[in-house]
Structures are given as structure tokens and as C-alpha cells.
Amino acid sequence: GEDVEQSLFLSVREGDSSVINCTYTDSSSTYLYWYKQEPGAGLQLLTYIFSNMDMKQDQRLTVLLNKKDKHLSLRIADTQTGDSAIYFCAQSEGNRDDKIIFGKGTRLHILP
Amino acid sequence: EPEVTQTPSHQVTQMGQEVILRCVPISNHLYFYWYRQILGQKVEFLVSFYNNEISEKSEIFDDQFSVERPDGSNFTLKIRSTKLEDSAMYFCASGPSRANTGELFFGEGSRLTVL
Numbered sequence: 001g002e003d004v005e006q007s008l009f010l011s012v013r014e015g016d017s018s019v020i021n022c023t024y025t026d027s028s029s030t031y032l033y034w035y036k037q038e039p040g041a042g043l044q045l046l047t048y049i050f051s052n053m054d055m056k057q058d059q060r061l062t063v064l065l066n067k068k069d070k071h072l073s074l075r076i077a078d079t080q081t082g083d084s085a086i087y088f089c090a091q092s093e094g095n096r097d098d099k100i101i102f103g104k105g106t107r108l109h110i111l112p
Numbered sequence: 113e114p115e116v117t118q119t120p121s122h123q124v125t126q127m128g129q130e131v132i133l134r135c136v137p138i139s140n141h142l143y144f145y146w147y148r149q150i151l152g153q154k155v156e157f158l159v160s161f162y163n164n165e166i167s168e169k170s171e172i173f174d175d176q177f178s179v180e181r182p183d184g185s186n187f188t189l190k191i192r193s194t195k196l197e198d199s200a201m202y203f204c205a206s207g208p209s210r211a212n213t214g215e216l217f218f219g220e221g222s223r224l225t226v227l
Contacts, residue, residue, distance in 0.1 A: 042218035102155035
């Protein structure tokens with residue numbers, strides 16, 4: 001079945017770039033997403049990329065998609081303490097738009 | 113800013129008891145979802161709901177689970193006879209359009225602990 005895998009933890013020094021990686025199995029997904037969950041809050045859509053794109057940039061965020069390797073990454077430039085959160089990689093289930101498949105989430109810890 | 117609200121934030125129940133988790137989606141949204149996350153595991157899709165009926169459900173969503181939109185605002189998840197393995201964080205989400213544009217708005221979650 002469909003699966004999304006990502007590492008569970010990442011520690012980054014404040015001011016450095018954070019790169020969170022994800023692999024997925026469903027190559028027919030229309031969209032791939034990054035959601036952010038801050039402590040005590042629900043999941044918030046951070047950004048998404050359409051499957052026919054390789055890259056999407058939005059201010060400090062850069063999303064890279066390698067469809068051949070089924071690899072998605074999120075780069076956060078100039079990481080700030082407010083970026084501490086759990087980041088979930090997710091994909092739509094093929095062309096069935098009623099389901100989003102999530103990974104376990106990567107907890108980003110910012111070192112001073 | 114409109115948001116999805118969920119109650120209760122935490123519920124503790126005995127195994128075999130019925131539980132109802134409540135959600136108030138964003139008012140003009142049309143698509144409603146329940147997801148759950150067992151501690152340390154992935155956020156798993158349970159069910160989607162549109163036009164007053166279930167549009168998709170996962171294999172987790174067995175006969176013990178049901179959803180309802182009893183009025184114009186609430187969206188509930190009922191677990192008829194809870195099991196220990198139902199302990200999880202349950203997230204409600206709503207969207208103005210179908211999920212594949214990424215426009216899902218999540219509540220803060222209801223933590224269910226089954227003893």
C-alpha cells in the first residue's frame with residue numbers, strides 16, 4: 001500500500017538551514033504536502049507541490065521533488081526558534097482526492 | 113481567523129464504553145475528515161464525509177466507528193465499544209474543496225485514552 005517515510009528527529013542550529021527529507025511510494029499522487037504541527041496545535045498546511053513540478057520556493061521555504069527517486073524535501077533557510085515543530089510529509093492517494101497519506105512526522109529541534 | 117474546533121481535548125474512558133468526539137468545522141466548508149495518530153505512529157486517515165454521507169473510509173473504520181453531521185455545524189465521531197488500541201489523538205479536518213489541493217484545516221485534536 002501507499003507509504004510515506006521520514007526521519008523522526010532533526011536538530012539544527014539557529015540561523016542554519018534545515019532540510020527535512022521524505023520518501024513516498026505512490027508515484028501517481030497529484031499533490032505532495034508539508035504540514036506543520038506546533039505544540040498543542042493541529043496540523044497546518046505549510047506548503048504543497050504539484051507532482052509535475054521539481055521545485056517550489058516560498059520565502060524561507062524550498063520544496064524539492066524528485067519523482068524518479070520518489071523523494072521530497074523541505075528546506076527552511078535561516079532556521080528560527082519559532083520553526084520548532086513537527087513537520088509531516090504527506091501525499092494525496094493517487095487521483096483519489098479524498099485521502100491524504102501522512103508520514104510519522106519529523107520533530108525539528110532548534111539549538112541556540 | 114476561522115478554525116476547526118474539537119471537544120473534548122482529552123477523554124479518558126473504560127474499555128467497552130461508547131465515546132463521542134465532537135468537531136465544529138469551518139462554517140462554509142463542504143468536506144470533513146477524521147484522522148487519528150497513535151502515539152509514535154503515523155497520522156492515519158479514518159473517514160471522509162461529503163454531502164451528508166461517507167465518501168471514503170479506511171479499513172480502520174470498522175463497524176465500531178460511525179460519523180454524523182446531526183445539524184449544520186457539528187461533525188461527530190462515535191466509537192461504540194472502545195478498545196485499548198483505540199487510544200490515540202483524533203484529528204478532525206475540513207476543507208472547502210477536495211483534499212488534493214491541500215486545503216485541509218485541522219483541529220487541535222482530541223486525545224482519547226482507553227483504560
